[in-house]
Amino acid sequence: xxxxxxxxxxxxxxxxxxxxxxSDTLQKxxxxxxxxxxxxxxxxxxxxxxxKNSSYNSDLGFGFRAISDExxxxxxxxxxxxxxxxxxxxxxxxxxxxxKGTYNHEIPKSNKKYYENINPIEQKSLNEKIKILNEVxxxxxxxxxxxxxxxANFLGEQKSVEIIRSGGETLTDVRPLIRFNVSVMLEKxxxxxxxxYGVGGRQSYDSYLKDDNWKSVCDxxxxxxxxxxxxxxxxxxxxxxxxxxxxPAILIHEAVGHGLEGDFxxxxxxxxxxxxxxxVASEGVTIVDDGTIDNRRGSLxxxxxxxxxxxxxxxxxxxxxxxxxxxxxxxxxxxxxxxxGRRENYRHIVLPRMxxxxxxxxxxxxxxxxxxxDKGIFAVSFGGGQVDITSGKFVFNCTEAYEIVNGKIGSxxxxxxxxxxxxxxxxxxxxxxxxxMMDPGIGTCGKAGQGVPVGVAQPSILINKMTVGGTKL
Amino acid sequence: MVKDQEFLEKKASYCLGLAKKLGxxxxxxxxNNSVSETVNFRNKKLDESNRSDDxxxxxxxxxxxxxxxxxxxxxxxxxxxxxxxxxxxxxxNTPQDEFNSLPDKDLLAKEVKDLDLYDxxxxxxxxxxxxxxxxxxxxxxxxxxxxxxxxxxxxxSNFILANSEGFCAGYKTSSFTASSVTVxxxxxxxERDYEYSSKCFLKxxxxxxxxxxxxxxxxxxxxxxxxxxSEKIAIIFDKRIAKGILSTFASxxxxxxxxxxxSFLKDKVNQKIFSDTINVLDKPDILKGLGSRxxxxxxxxxxxxxxxxxxxxxxxxxxxxxxxxLNLKSNGRCGGTSNLYFENGNISFKDLLNSKxxxxxxxxxxxxxxxxxxxxxxxxxxxxxVENGEFKYPINEITIAGNFKDMFKNITxxxxxxxxxxxxxxxxxxxxxxxxxx
Numbered sequence: 057x058x059x060x061x062x063x064x065x066x067x068x069x070x071x072x073x074x075x076x077x078x079s080d081t082l083q084k085x086x087x088x089x090x091x092x093x094x095x096x097x098x099x100x101x102x103x104x105x106x107x108k109n110s111s112y113n114s115d116l117g118f119g120f121r122a123i124s125d126e127x128x129x130x131x132x133x134x135x136x137x138x139x140x141x142x143x144x145x146x147x148x149x150x151x152x153x154x155x156k157g158t159y160n161h162e163i164p165k166s167n168k169k170y171y172e173n174i175n176p177i178e179q180k181s182l183n184e185k186i187k188i189l190n191e192v193x194x195x196x197x198x199x200x201x202x203x204x205x206x207x208a209n210f211l212g213e214q215k216s217v218e219i220i221r222s223g224g225e226t227l228t229d230v231r232p233l234i235r236f237n238v239s240v241m242l243e244k245x246x247x248x249x250x251x252x253y254g255v256g257g258r259q260s261y262d263s264y265l266k267d268d269n270w271k272s273v274c275d276x277x278x279x280x281x282x283x284x285x286x287x288x289x290x291x292x293x294x295x296x297x298x299x300x301x302x303x304p305a306i307l308i309h310e311a312v313g314h315g316l317e318g319d320f321x322x323x324x325x326x327x328x329x330x331x332x333x334x335x336v337a338s339e340g341v342t343i344v345d346d347g348t349i350d351n352r353r354g355s356l357x358x359x360x361x362x363x364x365x366x367x368x369x370x371x372x373x374x375x376x377x378x379x380x381x382x383x384x385x386x387x388x389x390x391x392x393x394x395x396x397g398r399r400e401n402y403r404h405i406v407l408p409r410m411x412x413x414x415x416x417x418x419x420x421x422x423x424x425x426x427x428x429x430d431k432g433i434f435a436v437s438f439g440g441g442q443v444d445i446t447s448g449k450f451v452f453n454c455t456e457a458y459e460i461v462n463g464k465i466g467s468x469x470x471x472x473x474x475x476x477x478x479x480x481x482x483x484x485x486x487x488x489x490x491x492x493m494m495d496p497g498i499g500t501c502g503k504a505g506q507g508v509p510v511g512v513a514q515p516s517i518l519i520n521k522m523t524v525g526g527t528k529l
Numbered sequence: 530m531v532k533d534q535e536f537l538e539k540k541a542s543y544c545l546g547l548a549k550k551l552g553x554x555x556x557x558x559x560x561n562n563s564v565s566e567t568v569n570f571r572n573k574k575l576d577e578s579n580r581s582d583d584x585x586x587x588x589x590x591x592x593x594x595x596x597x598x599x600x601x602x603x604x605x606x607x608x609x610x611x612x613x614x615x616x617x618x619x620x621x622n623t624p625q626d627e628f629n630s631l632p633d634k635d636l637l638a639k640e641v642k643d644l645d646l647y648d649x650x651x652x653x654x655x656x657x658x659x660x661x662x663x664x665x666x667x668x669x670x671x672x673x674x675x676x677x678x679x680x681x682x683x684x685x686s687n688f689i690l691a692n693s694e695g696f697c698a699g700y701k702t703s704s705f706t707a708s709s710v711t712v713x714x715x716x717x718x719x720e721r722d723y724e725y726s727s728k729c730f731l732k733x734x735x736x737x738x739x740x741x742x743x744x745x746x747x748x749x750x751x752x753x754x755x756x757x758x759s760e761k762i763a764i765i766f767d768k769r770i771a772k773g774i775l776s777t778f779a780s781x782x783x784x785x786x787x788x789x790x791x792s793f794l795k796d797k798v799n800q801k802i803f804s805d806t807i808n809v810l811d812k813p814d815i816l817k818g819l820g821s822r823x824x825x826x827x828x829x830x831x832x833x834x835x836x837x838x839x840x841x842x843x844x845x846x847x848x849x850x851x852x853x854x855l856n857l858k859s860n861g862r863c864g865g866t867s868n869l870y871f872e873n874g875n876i877s878f879k880d881l882l883n884s885k886x887x888x889x890x891x892x893x894x895x896x897x898x899x900x901x902x903x904x905x906x907x908x909x910x911x912x913x914x915v916e917n918g919e920f921k922y923p924i925n926e927i928t929i930a931g932n933f934k935d936m937f938k939n940i941t942x943x944x945x946x947x948x949x950x951x952x953x954x955x956x957x958x959x960x961x962x963x964x965x966x967x
Binding site: 066103104106107108109110111112113114115116117126127128129130131132133134135140144147148150151182183186204205241243247248249250290292293294323324325327403405439440441442443444445446447449450451452453470471472473474475476477523524525526527528529 | 571574575576577578579580581582583584585596597598599600601602603604605607608612615616619622623624626654675676678712718719720721754759760761788789790791793893895896897898900902903905907908909911925926927928929930931932963964965966967
């Protein structure tokens with residue numbers, strides 16, 4: 057049943073030799089581990105009426121980390137061998153010349169698992185995947201004559217990780233992940249617009265695509281493109297903004313999520329570092345970061361340091377309650393890890409990161425929000441966002457939005473950037489909807505050059521004031 | 530130590546041989562090794578050291594017009610055997626595409642010039658630490674600076690590209706990179722900015738103290754920003770932002786966007802897309818150039834291209850697959866541009882600032898607001914209000930928006946081009962854009 061990798065099988069290095077090198081290197085260090093990873097991934101892409109790409113990647117390597125006080129020494133390599141691990145060990149020792157810490161052997165335990173030990177790549181044959189991609193292409197092109205381009209792809213991955221700590225304690229996890237995306241481009245009267253939609257998470261392809269469910273992904277991509285084809289220039293300036301439920305929660309991710317990660321607050325470079333226990337959002341706003349939701353893209357059984365994940369309350373009824381922590385920042389801030397220590401892969405150091413970041417439901421309706429706006433915009437879907445942690449300013453780009461005039465939804469407007477101020481935006485939230493929704497499972501968050509899969513969720517919300525970056529003055 | 534040519538060539542020819550034996554009609558392989566050593570400082574103390582040793586191989590096999598590829602970081606023969614077998618098997622099951630093929634033999638690079646891209650110097654971590662101490666001490670001179678994070682990286686890489694047509698070449702490259710990110714604080718605000726230097730040769734790297742001071746100065750001047758009203762105003766893009774606009778232009782003329790019909794510059798060759806004064810070059814053979822190369826990622830020779838001549842678009846960036854589709858020959862741009870730049874304009878930086886009674890000088894943009902299908906552009910921005918040639922006060926929480934089709938026609942360039950990155954632009958002014966603020 058278990059498809060756990062045996063990292064030492066084809067190596068001149070035995071597990072017990074590795075354990076000895078690890079324990080020897082980490083004695084008197086405050087923390088550290090050997091992180092081993094074996095990932096297999098595939099990408100199958102249909103584009104321009106053809107299967108453009110079918111590729112497979114197999115990646116194997118280790119990252120060896122030693123921490124003394126605030127200093128992190130890291131070394132990684134693809135060669136799991138005696139020589140290579142010893143060289144890494146020497147490298148770590150030469151950075152941490154005189155260490156006098158105490159290794160913290162305590163690591164919380166949990167038997168809970170949030171996804172199955174499966175390899176999604178092998179659960180569906182190449183021919184079946186190619187067949188669906190061709191069906192997607194034919195389905196969409198027969199639906200609308202204005203379709204000039206269809207792109208669809210499958211991305212599948214199985215990542216096995218093993219963490220060996222000083223003293224030989226070992227933690228393992230096998231993580232499946234898939235994504236299915238469709239993008240269409242329409243052209244009408246010389247104007248081109250695109251629509252993109254996708255689904256995914258930590259289950260088999262079929263869990264997301266059964267019963268021709270891929271058709272609803274196609275329909276949604278086509279719907280967004282069609283709306284944009286009729287869009288007019290977006291307004292420019294400050295106005296009220298209603299955000300739809302689900303994926304627009306990347307606003308929460310950018311505006312406050314990053315600012316609540318432990319490293320920026322330990323270093324006092326986050327705009328939130330001195331706001332713990334204070335009111336940072338309107339009453340009724342509660343935000344959690346949850347790694348424990350079954351099969352979600354941002355969920356993890358254990359984080360990349362071996363700590364079981366949890367549901368961390370960040371903001372409760374407007375009050376800032378917790379930051380997200382890895383072991384290093386937790387130790388230095390005299391608190392506990394929230395199971396938020398993540399890395400893109402063995403090439404990277406651990407950083408505190410988000411998992412599934414969610415604003416919980418309130419009790420108003422979207423209808424009430426629209427009615428409360430004289431002049432503003434209703435944003436339904438976004439492309440992506442970014443934040444400057446220090447100044448707190450964040451942006452995100454609308455991919456589907458409408459103007460609101462006198463309490464009614466009006467014409468669609470062109471993609472525009474919205475900009476706001478993280479620490480103050482949640483105080484501008486004047487209504488919280490009763491319609492919380494998870495995103496479809498497509499998010500990747502970038503930080504310090506590392507991308508990790510994440511999720512977001514929120515109900516509809518009304519924000520009193522944001523700057524809309526359109527072209528119409 | 531980075532692996533030598535002999536090791537990489539041996540792996541490459543092993544893969545080509547096996548692919549052929551298993552039934553591939555054609556194949557290509559890239560083997561690379563990259564060894565980096567980084568030291569990070571924070572607030573004048575050692576914060577992190579990081580050594581990475583990355584091996585990688587990627588193989589593409591063809592059976593007639595069918596194609597598939599695999600990549601791996603595990604170069605043991607056992608693993609390669611399994612993967613190549615899988616690759617050939619997948620190729621058999623992948624539908625054919627008439628445009629799939631290796632590059633035409635006569636387009637492959639015949640010679641590999643020494644472009645001075647490798648410096649054998651090894652800088653020990655202790656020397657990196659000395660550099661960073663000097664840098665951080667200069668960066669934290671002013672009391673308003675409350676946090677400094679700096680890093681120094683040495684990278685040495687080597688690669689071999691080989692294909693079943695007999696092409697086999699590669700070479701070593703090196704880079705030395707120093708950067709500094711500083712945070713400044715006053716009663717009203719906290720701001721961050723950075724400075725950076727990257728060179729092929731250690732001796733060419735910027736002076737540590739100058740780099741630190743520059744980062745600090747650029748951060749302090751951003752303190753206590755204001756938000757301005759929404760209006761149409763001339764925008765001046767700092768060189769580090771202007772180069773991004775040039776990169777967007779490059780994505781819009783890539784043969785893949787053109788052949789798929791997803792670029793606002795499709796069918797614009799030999800048409801005027803910029804004003805008369807604008808020239809864009811892509812020059813692969815600059816000695817020590819950060820984007821220099823002898824051939825592209827398919828082995829096709831790369832000559833200098835004048836992409837835009839007096840405002841007229843002259844070439845797309847063409848690879849083999851999309852070239853065949855568009856009925857054009859590859860011009861050696863698989864994997865993108867090399868050293869891409871706008872030629873200097875004929876006005877000084879100072880005169881550019883002075884050319885309008887009021888303008889906005891943008892030093893940072895955030896968000897992914899460039900759409901190459903429609904040409905629409907909308908990003909968050911930070912910068913300064915400029916009046917009569919002088920920086921008046923810092924500005925933030927605004928957006929700037931326009932459409933590239935109009936923006937390109939309204940570009941004025943200063944004459945201050947330098948080659949700090951692989952893609953470079955002089956300071957750039959664009960008139961007629963919309964700022965959204967209060």
